[in-house]
Amino acid sequence: MLDMQTKNNGGLQIGIDVGGTFTDFVAFNPRDDSLFFYKEPSTPDEPARALIEGLSGLLEALGLGPRDISVLMHGTTIGLNAIIQRTGARIGLVVTNGYRDILEIGRCRMPSSFDFHAEKETPLIPRSHVLEIGARFSAKGEPTEWPEQAQIERVGAALSALDVDAAALVLINGYANPELEAGLAESLSIAAGGLQITSAAAIWPEIREYERTLVACLNSYIQPLMVRYFDKLRTGLRAREVEAPIIVTASNGGSLSAGSALKRPVETILSGPASGVMAAVRLAQSTGMAHIITFDMGGTSSDIAIASAGAPELSTRTDVGGLPLVLPVVDVSAIGAGGGSIVWVDKHGILKVGPRSTGANPGPVSYGHGGTEPAVTDCYLTLGYIDPAAFLGGRMRLDAQAARDALSSIARRIGLDGEENLAARAAEGALAVTTAGMASALFKTLAQRGLDPRGFALVPFGGAGPTHATLLAEEVGIPHVIVPPAAGTFCAMGAAAADLRRDFVRTLRVPLNPPNVCTLVNVFDVLQTEGEAWLTAEGGTREGVSFERAVDMRYVGQAYELRVPLHDLTIDADTIVEAFHREHERIYGFRDPDASIELGTARLAATGKTPDLPVPTLRSSDVPATPKGTRNIFQDGVWVEATVYDRAALAASQSISGPAIVEQPDTTVVIRSGWSARVDHAGNLHLEGRVI
Incomplete structure (x- = not known):
């Protein structure tokens, strides 16, 4: 339980987003209304370790202790990754007599009507782990068949014999009487020796048996993983003397207590992406922008969402790992590669990017952690977009020569001749491929809604979003880009402010x-x-x-x-x-x-409603922005000199003309030729350029 007023008790309010490559932190200190941003490389083998270590690093940087924290607002992709990778728990399913094949039958649809080699998605639960019970309801919720205690004991014993970690119960027309179905689930749990059993009607009483079955199965599939994760997290936090309550962000853009999240983990599957969208909506409201497209480019993938009239689009149906999910979620669509997506050449000599990713370990070649395949981040580095000595605010030095060598090998494999600018030409080509794929997916999303991109502003965030934003905006035809101050940790910012x-x-x-x-x-x-x-x-x-x-x-x-x-x-x-x-x-x-x-x-x-985070107010200045230096960037096949600025030194009303680079600890903003930027009083960077 969390009293929402505890966020005003003087302690730190910390938003956390655990991503595949980095774990991001945003700390709000109500004592002076300050915000602090921090990034820590993720540890996919044990996600809680990066969170605990990053939290210690953040507190050390602030000069504060664990008892200065009042609440941790946590976004997570643990459930999502488990579903996509099929690494969830071993689960069983109990259904009404005659409905044992509900997962195999599904909606009787193939992935493609025109591909004779296409195969249906493998059911989440093997048929051998699906049991039947004599229980069902009429359409009005009246029991038309109900099991005696002996049958309940028999089915419970069969569940226990399956040696599963959890189970789900789905009865025909159960949505019409969720209380009675939940009671049967509890009786089965007792008969199965205390096995955790999710009642489909209790967790989501909506018509359509197949979709309701999947909600319950997915809940059971990820629940043991979430319990283990939070147990390990709580143990690690206590060892560091952190006693603050944990709040978990949800797929609908809101948040739940850790207790609610562990009972209903299916509601947290898309929590990370949803948090970033909600933060962007708040930004749009503060800047007076009615229509925005969010562009979240992290280490593994890139996602977009559309918000009109100050509100994000919510969907009551989405696909997760090829499975339909009928819970309300912020409508986020994956559109392409991330900073860790691998650049490679297929057997026909065609340049490709993704979908494989280097992840946090070993990471791109330039990380120096043993990676041998170049990634999108290596392209940014080779093109001069990123300063190898300033990555993560200087906490991590990148190997530019290793990135160039890896991309030179790619260049030769796709037939580029000569030695001049070989790596840079391959890098620019890889980014063109990446951008084209993103633009194609974005055009499709907009066309389905009958929307014109020229009427929207692009809000990029994630570690790579601001770096890639003008490339995507030019390709799609979006003339206005708004880069928030904490763009690289924006999903964590959304988590910190989640209602x-x-x-x-x-x-x-x-x-x-x-x-x-x-x-x-x-x-x-x-x-x-x-x-x-x-x-x-x-x-x-x-x-x-x-x-x-x-x-x-x-x-x-x-x-x-x-x-x-x-x-x-x-x-x-x-x-x-x-x-x-x-x-x-x-x-x-x-x-x-x-x-x-x-x-x-x-x-x-x-x-x-939870208290809003403060909107910073920058000092104004009529004096032109002072650059910290210059460096060459590769653009449209040639090297051009770009002016480099420190974002922390920029004041409101100052303007910048491209080509230019704006550096900050959590990301880098690239302003291409033909674009200009201005700073507003909240610290947002407005990029404007001519697009066709």
Whole structure:
């Protein structure tokens, strides 16, 4: 439990984002309203070690001790990586009699209708670990079949004999009676010797058996890993005398207490990327930008999200590791490579980048940790974008010659002739390949929404985002780039400022008419009561609580619903009907006023507001920015002289013309020729250039 007011008790509020290459920290000190940023190389074999060591390094840099910390806000990709790499726990599944093949059947869809060699995704649980039980409900939630105690004991013993780490329970129409399904899960747990069993209806009571099954299975799949991780983390923190509570960021852009996260780890799968998007939305609101595209380029991959009118897009369906996830998440799309993505040549002599990554260990060739394959970071170094002596604020020196040698080998393999600028030409080609792939994915995402990139500002973050931003902006046609002050640790910044938030759902599947609208109102009242109880248990205060309502709707006969927000509307039949028609018209271009409408799933988001982090105010200056020096960068096939600036020395209202480099401890901003930059009073760097 965390009292949200403890963030104002004078102690450090620390946001943490554990990535595949670096673990990032942002510390807010309410005593002087200061922010401090820190990066530590990740330790993929034991993620908690990098967090603990980085926390010690951060405290040492601040001259503070472990008792000066009031709360740790933690974003994690442990669950996501386990699902993608299929390294989760051994789990079992209990289903209604006759539904043992639910994971194999799925939605009866192949990955590609035109690829005769395509194979379906391997089920998360082998069929031998799926058991059946005589329990099911009617569509109204009434038990039509229920097991005797002897059957419960028999199934529990069979589960125990499977020697699994956890299990899930899914009953037909269980969404209509989540309390009774949860009770059966508890009885099975006792019969199985205390095995942790996730009830699908208790964790997510929404219609569609296959998707609900996957939510429960994924929860069980990553729960033992999360428990082990947090046990090890707590032990390590106690050894360093850190007793501060841990809050975990969630996929919906909010946060949960560690206790809630361990009960429902499936809600944290996309927590890291979501935190960065939420931080970018706050930045956009403070700068008056209505429409932004976030560009998060870290060590392993690059992600984008779109925010319009000051709010991020939320999706109620996404794919994780090839599996559909129906929980509300900030809509983030992977679009390409990261700083650690490997540059390689295929058997036809074609230059490729990714998807393999060097990770934190051994890392790019220039790290000097034994890596032999060049990565995107080696390209930045070879092109002069990065100072080898200033990486991570000078804490880590890069080997520029090793990067050049590795890229020269790539150049010869793709047929580049001559010796002049061989490595630089290969590096520029690799970045062109990387950028083209990103632009293609971004164009697709924008086209699906009918959006023009010229109406958006690009907000880059992550260690490599600001370095690559103008390359991507030129390729896509985005004329405005906003680089936040703490761009390299921006996801950790988002974690530090995350509100408490949890989503609640209940499926109705009834015609839209006045009596059923009354039912909908009653369901929202029940969900709000659940949300208030959860916020109270988490330590939320009444003053900062808010609720957002929405309902999934469709014309009768349609296969899928549209999510219609209701939080600013009076909930009556006429208002809801018009809201649905308007949303259907916006998405599909038409409305059908004569068609019957069906109410699907009621959705309520309960939010507990946490104190905002301070927005810094820079001093203004009419004096031109003073450079710290110059260095040559390779651009469009030639070396040009770029002016180098220290970002910490820049003042509000100062402007910079490209080509230029702006250095800061957590990242490097590249301002290409034809671009200019100006500093606003919050320290954001606004890059503007001509794009075609």
